[in-house]
Amino acid sequence: MTVSDEDMALAAQDGDGQAFASLIARQYDRLFRLCFRLTGSKHEAEDLTQDICAALPAKLSSYKQQSKVTTWLYRVAVNAAHDRRRKQATYGRASDGWGDWELNRQAVIEENQTRADWLTIAMGSLPVDLRDTLALVLDDMTHADAGDILGIFEGTVSWRLSEARKHLKSIK
CATH class of the missing domain: 1.10.1740.10 (RNA polymerase sigma factor, region 2, helix turn helix motif)
Structure with missing residues (x-):
């Protein structure tokens, strides 16, 4: 059935x-x-x-x-x-549009990484005193605090940063 x-x-x-x-x-x-x-x-x-x-x-x-x-x-x-x-x-x-947004985001990340890689290599070419000063200030330390850590005057920190910038511009 x-x-x-x-x-x-x-x-x-x-x-x-x-x-x-x-x-x-x-x-x-x-x-x-x-x-x-x-x-x-x-x-x-x-x-x-x-x-x-x-x-x-x-x-x-x-x-x-x-x-x-x-x-x-x-x-x-x-x-x-x-x-x-x-x-x-x-x-x-x-x-819609998220794909473009993600591509742009990845491009910015890559560009920032390229800059960070360049800065790391360039800082290696600096004299030790300039490199130490720049490293502290790049880590959001004030000139006064960097001077205290390095045992130098705040004005010397500013001078070292100026010298570091000159050196980095010359190798750019």
Whole structure:
């Protein structure tokens, strides 16, 4: 005896897991083919079909036997495909421009790294007293604090920084 799709859907509505599994087994390939035609992608069709099957137990309560199960199931699939497209379009609009932003951000990071690498190498060419003074001031230390640490006057810190700048400009 062959049980109709409609009878299986009604039994599944009442919580019959075997009826639900049989209905899915019977309709899965047909549902996948429709999803493939709706999405144009095997991967998207697989995802959409799985999403529909996962949501189907809750959606079965809306099946009222006013149409064939296949007709009802196709409506569920079309609605799910529309929902997916809307979400993708919304995501696309929201993420539009982020790729450019990220490329610009990476360019700034690379430029800053290039400058930092150049400064590290250039500082290695400075005399030790100028390099130590510059290192402290580059670390956001005031001239007065750098002078205290190095045991020199604040004016000497300013002079050393001036000499360091001259040296760095000459090798730039």
